[in-house]
Amino acid sequence: MKRVSIGLLGLGTVGSGVVKIIQQNGDQIARRVGSELHIKRVLVRSLEKERRVQLPADTLTTDPNLILQDPEIDIVVEVMGGVEPARDYILKALTAGKHVVTANKEVLAKVGDEIFTAAAANRTDVYFEGSVGGGIPLIMPLKEGLTANRLRTVMGIINGTTNYVLTKMTEEKAPFDEVLKQAQELGYAEADPSSDVDGLDAAYKLSILASLAFDARIPLEQVYVEGIRAITPADIESARELGYVIKLLAIGKERDEGIEVRVHPTFIPTHHPLAAVQGVFNAVFVQGDAVGDLMFYGRGAGEMPTGSAVVGDIIDAVRNLQSKVNGRVKMMRQDKPIIPIGQTTSRYYVRMLVVDRPGVLAGIASCFGQNDVSIESVIQKGKGEDPVSLVFVTHEVKHENMARALDQITRLAVVREITNTIRVEGEPRR
């Protein structure tokens, strides 16, 4: 049987998963594919470190050139993460005519154009199913199966850490800090959780998904990002009363005027398929003009799930190598206008603490009205206390109008504090 030699860059969580899967299921994969997958060399930072997988001693190396310059290696698998030196190694591998599989969302979100251009110039391919949604097949459906559709919306829960934290906050009515600490102890959140809880990780992934869905370049700095640090149990309780749950959503929409790309906490109706996605699970919801509503659900991270996607990509590369094909599916990355966040429209939930006095609501309503913010519902809580809380849900309103209205409201003497403003997608069933 033929043998395809693979060079692995990195042997952390995902790299170990790739090795384990090839060791466990290599015989079945060889039967299905007609070639044996051979991990010829693995780049590591230290030869001394204890590893989760067993590999022949001479497989490990600290010299990237033993992979990048080895003519026997056809497929280079980059699972190091970060921009450099991942970018440098990927570009060198492509220049050397090798196919590249990567699970690195950051390098794709930041320098994807450079990478795809280099791949096309060298008649090689870049595979990246593992970069978004762990083991969930997302990239291939977007690149291939759904090609017949004009996609209007791609919207998902694509960060497991924040979904775990929000799920626990909802179940236990516990504050953010406490749940985050638990998550860190359980290994569901990093010691420095900022990339997850501030939404950056989701922004990387959204830029990749939106770029495929809308055939567009999505510059990372044009993705609007809000994290979940400000969410309180009171917000979650208000959501529940109104028929919603709060999720950190990554939302991409193509409209006539351009593309919207934003990551922020969102009220979604409890009956929406994404509302049922619990804990570390991820799910991506897609709307196409022909296919209608679709959802893909599964484990969004971890050694074996992400390893499943990476080995799936290796197999795809092997099939193309066997057929001597490259560029079978073209990457379309056109320049399209990105709608600035101020020009996007949403419905909003706003919670504020106010003095309980006649005329307060009139003052606030007038600020909303002057800025074309139309109110769908108001609920007052804690009658007779001081302060009382007011919960508004608005109709569809432009972000910059909302910001202006809130700015005026903050300056009203009777308003103690606007505690939170959260976007609302969809309506609960009545």
Added chain:
Amino acid sequence: MKRVSIGLLGLGTVGSGVVKIIQQNGDQIARRVGSELHIKRVLVRSLEKERRVQLPADTLTTDPNLILQDPEIDIVVEVMGGVEPARDYILKALTAGKHVVTANKEVLAKVGDEIFTAAAANRTDVYFEGSVGGGIPLIMPLKEGLTANRLRTVMGIINGTTNYVLTKMTEEKAPFDEVLKQAQELGYAEADPSSDVDGLDAAYKLSILASLAFDARIPLEQVYVEGIRAITPADIESARELGYVIKLLAIGKERDEGIEVRVHPTFIPTHHPLAAVQGVFNAVFVQGDAVGDLMFYGRGAGEMPTGSAVVGDIIDAVRNLQSKVNGRVKMMRQDKPIIPIGQTTSRYYVRMLVVDRPGVLAGIASCFGQNDVSIESVIQKGKGEDPVSLVFVTHEVKHENMARALDQITRLAVVREITNTIRVEGEPRR
């Protein structure tokens, strides 16, 4: 730009969808693929019938040979349904070296082997994403993205009509016949609903899914099938009280002893992702040793969703034509043992009407015990009435033991009737 000529066999619901999508999105597809899709000829039964789509008059024909023998046509799309003449046309197209796209689950379930063998012999490919789950990408993930996994379970709601009926019965506490009639009036059920409500349609689709998931031949006659006609509002109410919903599931599992393939109404816990799948929506749940739990959700039927899958397959075929590739992904259909239904194990819900008299439960429990059926819970309803109903949930038990126990119980004088026996998958959260 290059042009790929397509011959369409059939212009019913799916065929019209294919034409509409190519007409609406042809420019975008051409940009993405680099070739223009040209519907050269469409086989219809009558040239006079009014059509939902506009096509040049000379495109329609009643002569299949104008498609099957036209050397300019590279791709034949079969959307007629049924076994004959679909089988005959597909085989002729393959023999003529054409690639075939089909959405026909029945022909694949019944004579798939013959078709795949002919394709391999003629170095052409058969594409069938539209045969299961409408527009949901299922076939490509199973054939490609998940190749790294050993799949253990593929389990889903793959018949929209029955899911609509069960959803309505649950929401409205209405009996089967009444809801079926509504569904027929709304066009969600056929005038002759038997293929759907008796589970045959789901069995066709399960044989296709299980064959891909487990690399096996799944003879249709070995798929166990039970429909939903016997489900009553009382069963649905018992399910709710116990923390379950009732769905018609198609279940494929690979065990050490062989493959289980069965279609039957099933209690699934309300927190299971499949439990939230409402109305005509479909969803397929997959478990792999690397990827863990996955679910794919979307519209399982209809002109545009199924059309989306068929046009997606056409595009896949065009990409392979451009690269002059065939057999890129091999079909693995090995002979593997299918576990007879009597040897499969499940937990069971059993509802029976009995005379309310001391000692009744002891008699029934003894029949269960003698056949190794261990009871997880018993609920008696309607105390003091005659008859009262008893609801049992069993632990895991072999089908044939369960059948023997029920046979003995039926013969007890105090037992009026066993009203239903329904399998249970998974346990509710306590």
